[in-house]
Amino acid sequence: xxxxxxxxxxxxxxxxxVRQQYGFAAAVDACLAxxxxxxxxxxxxxxxxxxEEAARIxxxxxxxxxxxxxxxxFPATDRAxxxxxxxxxxxxxxxxxxxxADCLVLVVGGLPGASKDIIAARGMVADGIAAILPHARAARxxxxxxxxxxxFAADRSCVNTLEQALDLCDVLGxxxxxxxxxxxxxxxxxxxxxxxxxxxxxxxxxxxxxDWLAITRDLLLDRGMMGDGVVDLKRxxxxxxxxxxxxxxxxxxxxxxxxxxxxxxEVIATCIERFRTVC
Amino acid sequence: xxxxxxxxxxxxxxxxxVRQQYGFAAAVDACLAxxxxxxxxxxxxxxxxxxEEAARIxxxxxxxxxxxxxxxxFPATDRAxxxxxxxxxxxxxxxxxxxxADCLVLVVGGLPGASKDIIAARGMVADGIAAILPHARAARxxxxxxxxxxxFAADRSCVNTLEQALDLCDVLGxxxxxxxxxxxxxxxxxxxxxxxxxxxxxxxxxxxxxDWLAITRDLLLDRGMMGDGVVDLKRxxxxxxxxxxxxxxxxxxxxxxxxxxxxxxEVIATCIERFRTVC
Numbered sequence: 378x379x380x381x382x383x384x385x386x387x388x389x390x391x392x393x394x395v396r397q398q399y400g401f402a403a404a405v406d407a408c409l410a411x412x413x414x415x416x417x418x419x420x421x422x423x424x425x426x427x428x429e430e431a432a433r434i435x436x437x438x439x440x441x442x443x444x445x446x447x448x449x450x451f452p453a454t455d456r457a458x459x460x461x462x463x464x465x466x467x468x469x470x471x472x473x474x475x476x477x478a479d480c481l482v483l484v485v486g487g488l489p490g491a492s493k494d495i496i497a498a499r500g501m502v503a504d505g506i507a508a509i510l511p512h513a514r515a516a517r518x519x520x521x522x523x524x525x526x527x528x529f530a531a532d533r534s535c536v537n538t539l540e541q542a543l544d545l546c547d548v549l550g551x552x553x554x555x556x557x558x559x560x561x562x563x564x565x566x567x568x569x570x571x572x573x574x575x576x577x578x579x580x581x582x583x584x585x586x587x588d589w590l591a592i593t594r595d596l597l598l599d600r601g602m603m604g605d606g607v608v609d610l611k612r613x614x615x616x617x618x619x620x621x622x623x624x625x626x627x628x629x630x631x632x633x634x635x636x637x638x639x640x641x642x643e644v645i646a647t648c649i650e651r652f653r654t655v656c
Numbered sequence: 657x658x659x660x661x662x663x664x665x666x667x668x669x670x671x672x673x674v675r676q677q678y679g680f681a682a683a684v685d686a687c688l689a690x691x692x693x694x695x696x697x698x699x700x701x702x703x704x705x706x707x708e709e710a711a712r713i714x715x716x717x718x719x720x721x722x723x724x725x726x727x728x729x730f731p732a733t734d735r736a737x738x739x740x741x742x743x744x745x746x747x748x749x750x751x752x753x754x755x756x757a758d759c760l761v762l763v764v765g766g767l768p769g770a771s772k773d774i775i776a777a778r779g780m781v782a783d784g785i786a787a788i789l790p791h792a793r794a795a796r797x798x799x800x801x802x803x804x805x806x807x808f809a810a811d812r813s814c815v816n817t818l819e820q821a822l823d824l825c826d827v828l829g830x831x832x833x834x835x836x837x838x839x840x841x842x843x844x845x846x847x848x849x850x851x852x853x854x855x856x857x858x859x860x861x862x863x864x865x866x867d868w869l870a871i872t873r874d875l876l877l878d879r880g881m882m883g884d885g886v887v888d889l890k891r892x893x894x895x896x897x898x899x900x901x902x903x904x905x906x907x908x909x910x911x912x913x914x915x916x917x918x919x920x921x922e923v924i925a926t927c928i929e930r931f932r933t934v935c
Binding site for chain 2 (some may be wrong): 488493494495499526527528530531532535537538540541563564565566589591592593596606607608609
């Protein structure tokens with residue numbers, strides 16, 4: 378353990394938040410320097426340093442890995458594409474297990490190729506998760522389906538509401554749950570009852586935070602820092618807690634227009650300050 | 657009636673589609689020149705030429721007005737703001753009636769001021785529509801609640817799914833219905849059953865078309881021409897028809913990045929061609 382004075386409990390940094398500033402090891406150092414002992418890395422970040430070295434750093438520092446990003450991307454235009462996706466997801470499960478992650482986050486994929494059939498894509502997603510689920514169960518690695526904002530339905534995820542994700546969990550059974558990200562779900566008229574439903578079913582595996590900026594300039598890379606947008610984060614968290622989930626809040630901010638341009642130390646310090654004041 | 661040869665049945669042009677090219681009268685001329693006899697104008701376009709003159713042009717040419725854009729924007733930070741919104745909506749109802757429109761489209765509004773309370777905003781919307789409904793009923797002007805894509809929840813509309821809009825209709829009773837725009841609703845996992853529900857309740861007042869571009873560069877002003885995106889428009893229309901709505905398909909394309917830069921004649925010709933081939 379290294380020399381931080383005060384540990385920041387209940388806060389995890391998804392390393393995408395500082396992906397332009399740091400590689401895996403430097404990001405961990407920067408988190409530890411400010412007392413953060415929970416992270417969520419991405420596969421490319423782990424691959425760059427090597428899985429064994431990443432796992433060693435996690436163990437050595439007693440880090441909690443609140444999620445591993447990411448599996449998914451099931452819809453494909455042919456059998457070979459689907460098989461490749463399934464194989465890749467099994468590798469991601471093994472990597473998540475090696476890192477001791479709480480869950481593997483699934484961004485399930487959108488429309489394959491030139492398809493306009495979102496109902497078929499959703500069927501491929503259900504079949505794909507069912508196909509990797511035995512592998513995940515054997516590895517004791519929970520799969521966290523992350524419903525993505527409807528603006529990503531075409532290109533990233535055809536699972537777009539918490540209700541839809543929970544319906545999928547009901548079909549799939551044990552070993553799957555949801556990652557609930559405020560960015561993707563804050564607008565949903567059925568949010569509160571569906572969070573409660575997720576809690577009843579013990580399906581909440583992760584809680585991601587950031588903020589929705591009232592003026593959003595880019596669909597993918599203009600997420601806001603907590604407090605800079607319109608989401609009532611305290612109320613959201615209260616609903617999550619009431620549903621029985623008391624795990625860390627994981628900050629995940631893709632911000633090519635702002636935070637990725639700032640020093641990583643400043644970004645992490647701001648995450649901590651906002652976590653303490655507005656979350 | 658002027659000199660077009662073939663009338664294009666079943667297609668309406670929302671005049672926002674050519675708002676950079678034409679004022680009201682020139683837009684009507686451009687539509688008639690290609691056989692289109694249904695339009696949907698915006699309040700600023702009508703105001704620029706004057707309500708009486710606009711109504712005269714509509715009557716003289718036997719135009720169908722498939723909707724008048726728009727009322728709504730109810731949430732306010734204080735009583736004065738709310739009262740102003742209600743007064744403005746009543747004027748919009750009267751204007752729609754003067755034009756003989758099929759309905760007044762309501763874009764209900766987002767979060768007022770610095771509010772982060774979307775549930776309160778939704779309450780203001782329900783109260784606001786209830787407050788203007790007697791005026792609308794007296795004018796025999798149906799109010800079409802248009803659920804807007806969730807990416808507009810903060811700034812334009814806190815009604816974001818068809819299910820939510822229909823729940824609101826159930827509470828409000830007669831004189832309200834929905835405008836179903838493919839752009840705002842195509843992603844919805846509950847779309848088909850909710851279209852069917854809307855049909856059973858005789859709630860479908862308008863059907864707007866355009867397309868969702870797989871690569872969308874701007875949240876507001878990058879809508880696609882039918883056929884250029886990912887929406888299965890024939891299937892969508894089949895669901896609308898099956899639900900008992902056989903009115904025109906109304907093209908509404910906000911496209912600062914493409915179609916607003918092209919000659920209006922080309923835009924209208926393309927709408928007709930795509931309407932005939934992919935809708």
